[in-house]
Amino acid sequence: MSDVSDRSPETAIDNAEVSQLVRPARRRGAALLQVFLENKLAMAGVVIIVLIVLFCFVGPILYHTNQVSTNLANSNNGPGAGHPLGTDNVGYDVLGRMMVGGQSSIEIGFAAAILAGVFGVLWGAVAGYFGGIVDSIMMRIVDAMLSIPTLFVLLLMAALVKVNQFNLTLAVALFAWLVPARLIRGETLTLRSREYVQAVKAMGGGASRSIFEHIVPNAIGTIVVNITFQVADAILLLAALGYLGFGIPPPAANWGSMLSQGVTYIYAGYWWLIYPVGILIVLTVMSLNFVGDALRDAFDVRLQRR
């Protein structure tokens, strides 16, 4: 799944850099914004993401539900008065639970993506900057981890440690940093031979100065695009883990565990446990992908010319 976020070829980056040398930074920012604004899908994606975040984080303030104690007398009720989207198998209000579950899904998704992004960028930049044997060893570790299917190891870990929100975030991030590490290493390889990085070296600047002041700021486009895709992938991964029985334990919830609980009632026809939360996952993941695609196009000068 995650290899979909691996879709920015190095050539794109070269051009982005050239444009940066030619054009003043502010005009570049304005051009970026313009490309982004012209993309209707991306704008729709941003609007949907904002609405979903409001729904999850502001919704519970306006729509009070009890998401802690169960109420078996009111379980699996269809939509009706008091419960616009019905109740689930232990009597939680589904609409309210979608808000609470969404908070956890979004928090885990963003936290894992940012954690993985930061670590991956550092790993890739260090490997690319130093090159040689350091690079070989660091990238072979990445290759080795990339060749283990994520779900297999996450299930293995879930069998070993307790599942909670913190551990889930770490587990998702554990495999998500590999792609940014590869992308940033590729960029660093081209960036480190640039005059301004060479100049820092000649003036006695250390590795950390080159990496933090020149390489990372120049690779920011790739990083932002990748983080967007990572959040989407993380939400899907959480759903898969929930389905395989390693979701977050109740009364906590996320969309993945809600959906995987709901689908056990597919034969009973309890559609309100299956469609609303499923559609919410698809909408969120799709919007994040729209935004990621648009951001990539915005950073890719080559596509602007067409």
Added chain:
Amino acid sequence: MTRFVLRRVGQSVAVVILVSLATFVLLHLLPGGAARAELGTRATPSTIRQFNIANGYNRPFFSQYVFYLNQLIHGNLGYSYKTNEQVSTLLAADLPKSAYLSGLALFFTVLIAIPLGTYQAVRRNKPDDYVLTGFSFVGYSMPAFWLGLLLIYLFSIYLKWLPPFGPQAATVSGAISDPKGMVLPVLTLTIVGVASFSRYMRSSAIESLAQDYIRTARAKGVTKRGVLIGHMLRNAILPIVTLLGLSVPALMSGNLITESVFNYPGVGLLFWSSTTTRDYPTLLALTLVVAVFTVVGSLAADIAYSLIDRRVRYT
């Protein structure tokens, strides 16, 4: 070319050794060690000592690792105490079935995604391209198990056309003789695969169509079809070759979900049932085997890449 292949093979061996080290360390990180995991929480210290001696767990870490590697090289993947069988026996029974499922799915994925992506590239930014792009985005954004269950709902419960589970046969020939049962699992994996492959094919075909050699071919009077097949396809297909190699782990993970949705007895289902019974030797052996397949997959993709595109020179 030979040097490149040798170097890539060397790298692959290094990666496999790293993965084997990782699974070995994981086996040692089990709470209470392998003995506790196998004998349970009520085992006495003396039975644990006996178990450790019998399995060589009392020897130094490094010599244990060498022993473990030696066993692996001789095809001994370990022993599953939960099922009382050699892991290699379990694997020999389930691996062909998984390979059959993924093979079929991958075949249909490529068969559909390459023409579809090419069509979208030719018709880019026209209404039909938008509709197809919309479908692929929805397919990509769907949790795979949800997709599988929706297909079960539609085809098995509502239309009653197909069984809601995969072939339950113990052997791969049994699975082959039950084509009806294979439809839904293969369909699930194919939809997910086409959703991402066609996106890649579309963008790579668009890029290829903008090249000078396409314009030259058109100027020479080559037919539209000739340009697409003779000039565009060979260049645009390169990313798909890489993607095929890289999709091995995704395919394995996809199998894990799909096999458990349709209760299809392959490696994914074996892995999943091993997590629920905490059958650690099986889990670690499977992780290693799957990793080896993945490494071989990306190695094959790299070699195929340089065979298709002779311009690619590796140094």
